[in-house]
Amino acid sequence: MTQNILEMRSITKTFPGVKALSDVTLEVAPGEVHAICGENGAGKSTLMKVLSGVYPHGTYDGEIVFEGRSMKFADIRGSEDEGIVIIHQELALSRYLSIAENIFLGNEIKNRFGLIDWNKTTAEAKKLLARVGLNDDPAQKIMNIGVGKQQLVEIAKALSKRVKILILDEPTAALNDADSDHLLDLILHLKGQGITSIIISHKLNEIKKIADSVTVIRDGKTIETIRRDDVSEDRIIKGMVGRDLEHRYPDHTPHIGEEILRVEDWTAHHPQDSSRVIVDKVSITARAGEIVGIAGLMGAGRTEFAMSLFGHSYGSRISGKVFKRGQEIKTRTVSEAIKNGIAYATEDRKxxxxxxxxxxxxxxxxxxxxxxxxxxxxxxxxxxxxxxxxxxxxxxxxxxxxxxxxxxxxxxxxxxxxxxxxxxxPDVLILDEPTRGIDVGAKYEIYTIINRLAAEGKAIVVISSELPELLGICDRIYALSEGRITGEMPVADATPEALLKLMTLEKQR
Known part of the structure; x- marks a missing residue:
């Protein structure tokens, strides 16, 4: 039997008033992709911080055995020296430094005079970027590349440290579908090179795609480890929340009343380039007790519409009319929008x-x-x-x-x-990606809260990238494409295929 590359034995970690981990055990085989699942607050990130030395030896009970040796990491440098590298959900890159500088920050390549060898640094950075499928100039500043590419730079940085175990904490949480797919393919590619990965993720479809085994943690305790052939979403969910979620969405009985919100011909231009129309004559309504969804692909203008409506928080040359219970209202500032009974929960809560x-x-x-x-x-x-x-x-x-x-x-x-x-x-509550980055148990709680607010007679507008979510909680759904409303349908008539067709309609040129 192959010896595990990593064993974490009876790990217990306590903070003032809270036992974050209680007798947790984790076993990882060499060269595998091992997923860790659990609700928010279950202890997943805490466990990885113990492993990587963020929480040093002596601040926890238990033992870490790596490649057959007991480890007592005093800090993150100690774990990295052994080849254990963690990439946190909040990327640790300096936006004002170049890609190459970030890759070798704290691990600089020096010449015989003790000075940084920039030619060798650039050459080595290019090799590492090629390994992660990134063709950008190593001299380019981090601030000038997208989040997906920044994630790849973090992995290139890990590879520069001769990584043996790569830990990724919610690596696709802030990525679009294309960047997510590329990152998952890269993890599998690194697996082919013998690199072991531990991935924390709430996205069960991603876990099923790449994980060889899954350890489920609940309330700071190990529930079970599931091998690839036995992995199913239902089994993972049951382990995470302690119960079967036969219905991912709570029952919702609509009690729809009078029209609360009506927006007519809402238009917003780009804040820097006022010639570009981002929100193009959008008109929507929402009634008391109604949950209205807005579906659209990345860049369709969903968030821009919501932010421009809520106190003109986005855009320039904003025009259109807003009515509440038939009376025109103004929402030119955030305080004015709040005063007139409109609230907006942003997609970027942090x-x-x-x-x-x-x-x-x-x-x-x-x-x-x-x-x-x-x-x-x-x-x-x-x-x-x-x-x-x-x-x-x-x-x-x-x-x-x-x-x-x-x-x-x-x-x-x-x-x-x-x-x-x-x-x-508020009379109108706009929720922009209300369940982004949270686990299935917490999602269910959020859906229950949304239902409760609708039952109290509030008009709810939900913006979401997840079509199953919109179909599961809404009464009616609008589709948005290139800043325009391309259709609407009651949820009883809506299907993912029908919505996607509307979401991909292009403007007549």
Whole structure:
């Protein structure tokens, strides 16, 4: 029997008030792609930080055995010296340095005088970029390439360290379909070169495509390891959430009332190039209690439409009309949009939706501080009370509302975003990719919250890249292509094929 390249034995890691890992065991065979699955907060990333030395030996209990030797990594440099390299979900690249400089940062190629050998650096960078299928100039700055290419630069950087185990934490979370497919193919290509990969992902279809084995973690404990022939989405989901999800989406009984929102001929141009039309005469409606979907391919203008509508947060030369219950309203600023009962939960919660260094309490109240003002000051006791009510009603998993929001899992961060906008008591709630980057259990909770808001009579607009999601939760779906509405249909008549046809319609030139 082949000896495992890695064994993590009885790993236990405790933070103040929280046991993040409890007696976790992980075994990885040489040259395999090993997936780790679990809900947000299950302990997946914590386990990999233990392995890579981010959490050094002595801060956890248990043993790491790599290539038959017991390891006691004091820091990340120690694990990298052994060939264990982690690529975090938040890429660790300097946007102001070149591709080559990033690849060899901290591992510079020097000449006999101790100075950086730029000719050799460039030549070696080109070789590494070729291995990951990237043809860009090594002198190009990171800020000038897309996220998909940046992910490849991170892998090239790992290859420069003679990687034996490559750890990827949610590597495709921010990538489009084409970039995701390229990255997965690259992982399989590296496998052919003998490199072992450990991948953390919520995307079960990706796991089925590339993983040789899957370890499921729930609540900081190892549930089971499944070999490739036995891997199925249902089995992984059952292990992750502790129950079968016979229905991925909660039952939804529409109670649709009067028209709440009507947008007519909404047009927005590019913020830098005002000659380019990005949102082209979009007209939509949404009724009380109705969940309306907007489907479209990458670049169709979905987010641009929502942001331009919500306080003109995107674009230039914006025109069109907005009506609420038949009365025209203005949404020229964010505060004006909120005042008129419109809320927008952004697709990028970390950058635009939350203040990650601020506590949960303040994040929930920040869009509605006027509700908490007494004698010109924010009533801290009332703010604390409100935050705790949402922590309970939204099932936000945190020791206290005084915890920093950046410490939460993705699913719990999303619940804080929703809490913030629900507290503003909007009539219209626009949700842009509401379940991006969160696991199936947390998704189900988000869908349940959306249903509850619709049942309360709010008009919900959901933008999503996942057609099954729109078909599973919406009452009616609009299709958007090249900034235009190309059709709409009730969900009872909608199919992925019909929607995709509308989503790929081109403008008449």
């Amino acid at each position: 950058t635009f939706g939350l203040n990650l260094i601020e506590d949960i309490k303040r994040n929930i109240s920040m869009a509605s501080l006027d509700k908490l003002v007494s004698l010109g000051l924010v009533n801290d006791n009332e703010e604390y009370k409100v935050a705790n009510e949402y922590k309970d009603s939204m099932n936000i998993k945190a020791p206290s509302v005084l915890n920093a929001t950046g410490q939460l899992s993705g699913g719990n961060q999303q619940k804080v975003v929703l809490s913030k906008w629900i507290y503003s008591d």
